[in-house]
Amino acid sequence: xxxxxxxxxxxxxxxxxxxxxxxxxxxxxxxxxxxxxxxxxxxxxxxxxxxxxxxxxxxxxxxxxxxxxxxxxxxxxxxxxxxxxxxxxxxxxxxxxxxxxxxxxxxxxxxxxxxxxxxxxxxxxxxxxxxxxxxxxxxxxxxxxxxxxxxxxxxxxxxxxxxxxxxxxxxxxxxxxxxxxxxxxxxxxxxxxxxxxxxxxxxxxxxxxxxxxxxxxxxxxxxxxxxxxxxxxxxxxxxxxxxxxxxxxxxxxxxxxxxxxxxxxxxxxxxxxxxxxxxxxxxxxxxxxxxxxxxxxxxxxxxxxxxxxxxxxxx
Numbered sequence: 001x002x003x004x005x006x007x008x009x010x011x012x013x014x015x016x017x018x019x020x021x022x023x024x025x026x027x028x029x030x031x032x033x034x035x036x037x038x039x040x041x042x043x044x045x046x047x048x049x050x051x052x053x054x055x056x057x058x059x060x061x062x063x064x065x066x067x068x069x070x071x072x073x074x075x076x077x078x079x080x081x082x083x084x085x086x087x088x089x090x091x092x093x094x095x096x097x098x099x100x101x102x103x104x105x106x107x108x109x110x111x112x113x114x115x116x117x118x119x120x121x122x123x124x125x126x127x128x129x130x131x132x133x134x135x136x137x138x139x140x141x142x143x144x145x146x147x148x149x150x151x152x153x154x155x156x157x158x159x160x161x162x163x164x165x166x167x168x169x170x171x172x173x174x175x176x177x178x179x180x181x182x183x184x185x186x187x188x189x190x191x192x193x194x195x196x197x198x199x200x201x202x203x204x205x206x207x208x209x210x211x212x213x214x215x216x217x218x219x220x221x222x223x224x225x226x227x228x229x230x231x232x233x234x235x236x237x238x239x240x241x242x243x244x245x246x247x248x249x250x251x252x253x254x255x256x257x258x259x260x261x262x263x264x265x266x267x268x269x270x271x272x273x274x275x276x277x278x279x280x281x282x283x284x285x286x287x288x289x290x291x292x293x294x295x296x297x298x299x300x301x302x303x304x305x306x307x308x309x310x311x312x313x314x315x
Contacts, residue, residue: 004028004048014038165205185225190215 002024005013010030013020018038025045036056040063047067055075063083071091078098085105092112100120109129116136124144130153140160147167154174163183170188175195185205190198193213204224211231218238228248235253241261248268255270257277264284272292279299 007033 004024004026005028007028007030010020010025010028010033013023014035019041020038020043021041023040023043025043025048027047028045029049030053031049031051032053033050034054035050035058036054037058039059039061041061042063043060044064045068046064048065049069050073051069052072053070053074055070055073055078057077058075059079059081060083061081063080065083065085065088067087068085069089070093071089073090073093075090075093075098076096078095079100080098080103081101083103085103085108087107088105089109090113091109093110094114095118096116098118100118100123102122103120104124105128106126107129108125108127110133111129112132113130114134115138117138118135119139119141120143121141122143123140125146125148127147128145130148130150133153135153135155135158137157138155138159140158140163142162143160144164144166145160145168146165149169150173151169151171152173153170154176155178156176157178158175159179159181160183161179161181163180165180165183165188166186168185168188170193171191173190173193175193175198177197178195179199179201180203181199181201183200183203185200185203185208187207188205189209190213191209191211193210195213195215195218197217197219198215199219200223201219202222203220206226208225208228210233211229212233213230214234215230215238216234216236218235220238220240220243222242223240224244225248226244226246228245230253231249231251233250233253235250235258236256237258238255239259240263241259242263243260244264245268246264246266248265250265250273251269252272253270254274255276255278256274257279259279260283261279261281262283263280265288266284267287268285269289270293271289274297275293275295276297277299278297281299
C-alpha cells in the first residue's frame, strides 16, 4: 500500500482541482482542513482524522472510511454514496441537507450530532450510537437499522419509512410528528416515550412494546402487531382502525375517544382500561379480558350501520 498523503500533498492535489480519486489517506491527520466542495472517489481513508474539518458540499463515493474521525465538523450538504463507514465517528458534527445512499455502517457514532434535512436511502446501519443526537426533518427510506439505542433522544419530523427496524430502543424519548410507515418493526421499544402524532401506518412486526408511553393522536391504522404491549399507555384520540393486535395488552391504558373501528384484538386484555368515548365499531374482540373496565363508557354500537356494512345481495 502506498503511503498516505501528507497534509501539504493533499493541499497541492486539491489546489489543482476539487477531485481526489483513488488516493490513500490511511491514518493521516487532516484535522481542521477546509475541504468544502471536494469530491472523493474510491479514496481509502481508513483511520484517518478529519476533526474540525469543513466538509460543506463534500461528496464521498465508493470510499473506505472505516474508523475515520469526523468529530466537530461542519457537514452541510455532505453526500456519502456506496461507502463503508464501520466505526466512523461524527461526534458533535453539524449536518444539514445531505444525502447518504447505499452506505453500510456498523458501530458508527452520531453522539451529540445535529441533523437537519438529511436523507438516507438503502443504507444498512447497525449499532448506531445516537445518544444526545438531535434529528429534525430527516428521512430514512428502505434502510435496515438494527441494535440502536435511542433512549431519551429528541427527534422532530423524522421519517423511517419502508425500513427494516430491529432491536431498537426509544424508551423515554421525545418523538414529535415522527413516522415509521410501512416498516417492519421487530423488538422495538417505545416504553415511557412522549410522542405527538406518531405514525405507524401499515407497520407490522413482533414484540412491540409501548408500555406507559404517551401515544396521544398516534396513527396505528392497518398495523399488525400480535401480543403488542400497551400497558398503562395513553392512547387518547389515537387511531387503531383496522389494526390486528390479537393477544395485545391494553391493561390500565387510557383509550379515551380512541378510534378502533374494525380492530382485531381477540384475547386482548383491557383490564382496568379507561374506555370513555372509545369507538370499537365492528371490532373483533372475542375472549377479551374486560375486568375493571367500564365498557358502558364506550360509544354504543351502531347496529343499523353494522347491518348495512355486512349486507350482501341475495343470489
